[in-house]
Amino acid sequence: xxxxxxxxxxxxxxxxxxxxxxxxxxxxxxxxxxxxxxxxxxxxxxxxxxxxxxxxxxxxxxxxxxxxxxxxxxxxxxxxxxxxxxxxxxxxxxxxxxxxxxxxxxxxxxxxx
Amino acid sequence: xxxxxxxxxxxxxxxxxxxxxxxxxxxxxxxxxxxxxxxxxxxxxxxxxxxxxxxxxxxxxxxxxxxxxxxxxxxxxxxxxxxxxxxxxxxxxxxxxxxxxxxxxxxxxxxxxxxxxxxxxxxxxxxxxxxxxxxxxxxxxxxxxxxxxxxxxxxxxxxxxxxxxxxxxxxxxxxxxxxxxxxxxxxxxxxxxxxxxxxxxxxxxxxxxxxxxxxxxxxxxxxxxxxxxxxxxxxxxxxxxxxxxxxxxxx
Numbered sequence: 001x002x003x004x005x006x007x008x009x010x011x012x013x014x015x016x017x018x019x020x021x022x023x024x025x026x027x028x029x030x031x032x033x034x035x036x037x038x039x040x041x042x043x044x045x046x047x048x049x050x051x052x053x054x055x056x057x058x059x060x061x062x063x064x065x066x067x068x069x070x071x072x073x074x075x076x077x078x079x080x081x082x083x084x085x086x087x088x089x090x091x092x093x094x095x096x097x098x099x100x101x102x103x104x105x106x107x108x109x110x111x112x113x
Numbered sequence: 114x115x116x117x118x119x120x121x122x123x124x125x126x127x128x129x130x131x132x133x134x135x136x137x138x139x140x141x142x143x144x145x146x147x148x149x150x151x152x153x154x155x156x157x158x159x160x161x162x163x164x165x166x167x168x169x170x171x172x173x174x175x176x177x178x179x180x181x182x183x184x185x186x187x188x189x190x191x192x193x194x195x196x197x198x199x200x201x202x203x204x205x206x207x208x209x210x211x212x213x214x215x216x217x218x219x220x221x222x223x224x225x226x227x228x229x230x231x232x233x234x235x236x237x238x239x240x241x242x243x244x245x246x247x248x249x250x251x252x253x254x255x256x257x258x259x260x261x262x263x264x265x266x267x268x269x270x271x272x273x274x275x276x277x278x279x280x281x282x283x284x285x286x287x288x289x290x291x292x293x294x295x296x297x298x299x300x301x302x303x304x305x306x307x308x309x310x311x312x313x314x315x316x317x318x319x320x321x322x323x324x325x326x327x328x329x330x331x332x333x334x335x336x337x338x339x340x341x342x343x344x345x346x347x348x349x350x351x352x353x354x355x356x357x358x359x360x361x362x363x364x
Contacts, residue, residue: 001192003165008189012168015195016176016185019203024234027213028227039354044207046318046350049310051205051342052180052302053322055187058330058337059299064190065161066292075296082300086307093147093304100300101293108289 070104071111078104132256136263139244140271147301148240151179152272154297156279158183161295162190166280174273178238181206183298184338191334201339209234212242219249220257229258236265239309314353321345 001008035041060075067075082100089095139145152173159169164186176182181202188198213234221230245261252260283291306319325345329337 001189003168008168011195012172012175015198015202016172016181019199020176020178020181020206020209021235023206023209024213024237025231027210028217028230028234031214031217041211042314043350045312046314047342047346048205048208049306049315049318050322050346050349051184051201051338052306053319054326054338054341055183056299056302057323057326058187061327062330063295065295066288067295070292086304091308093308096304097300101296104296105289105293108292
């Protein structure tokens with residue numbers, strides 16, 4: 001899409017702000033009536049997680065910009081290495097993120113991309 | 114946590130202000146640091162995607178939730194229709210409802226106006242929510258709204274400014290550095306989802322979403338996020354439910 005004029009702002013307000021804040025407001029207004037264990041909420045959790053996971057897959061498999069020309073296997077290996085360090089360190093987020101990015105950086109430097 | 118501000122007896126406004134400042138200081142914490150790094154990554158992502166800096170700053174403040182924004186940018190990139198983008202973002206944001214719903218009873222008093230809660234609910238996203246739920250017990254009830262407001266507003270504003278600053282810097286960086294910054298977003302999400310999962314179905318949906326996200330990105334690039342979310346999420350929910358019911362039946 002074109003990023004000129006008012007249209008991108010309309011897009012952000014409708015598909016970004018309204019789409020998100022509606023649920024925050026509903027949480028305030030009807031918060032007390034939600035059953036945490038309901039099957040509907042389980043489905044919502046699953047779909048919400050899968051949506052973010054789909055974005056993650058897209059970013060890793062088909063990155064834009066500086067990573068677009070980087071080797072596919074390097075990106076996958078960086079994620080796997082980060083995951084291994086994450087679990088080995090007792091699920092410490094900073095370790096997982098740091099290891100993954102460091103692996104990628106080393107790989108990019110070595111392959112010269 | 115250091116000495117708590119004095120309670121109502123002195124000047125109520127002053128006490129509220131002190132709790133607000135107390136919340137602001139949460140900006141110097143590990144979760145805030147990790148989030149800030151991720152927003153540098155987000156700035157790199159939008160810069161590489163060609164989204165103008167004003168729009169990147171604007172969406173950081175007005176949408177706030179990082180997954181929603183990444184889905185929004187992903188939709189803009191793939192040229193998705195407004196309705197498709199709205200559906201994908203809104204489905205990812207439904208989880209805001211139970212998050213806000215579980216936070217509100219923890220912070221409100223009988224005198225807290227609903228309009229204030231509606232306003233403050235905008236600052237709820239995964240990092241602020243986890244931070245508040247962990248630390249709110251140490252704050253007396255009359256200071257909790259101010260405490261959350263102090264933390265939430267500071268966290269949002271800091272990252273709005275950060276996106277603006279980082280966006281300009283990203284273009285000066287060598288490709289290796291901007292590539293690594295871009296990579297922060299997916300690995301931050303992977304670890305965050307894993308750590309914030311309170312239900313088994315979340316792990317299953319993570320796996321399903323990754324697989325279907327890859328498939329649909331090739332097969333149906335304009336609708337990949339929405340399709341992978343609904344198809345992958347529903348399959349994960351169905352399979353986990355079958356597993357859960359069978360286990361309950363066997364027990």
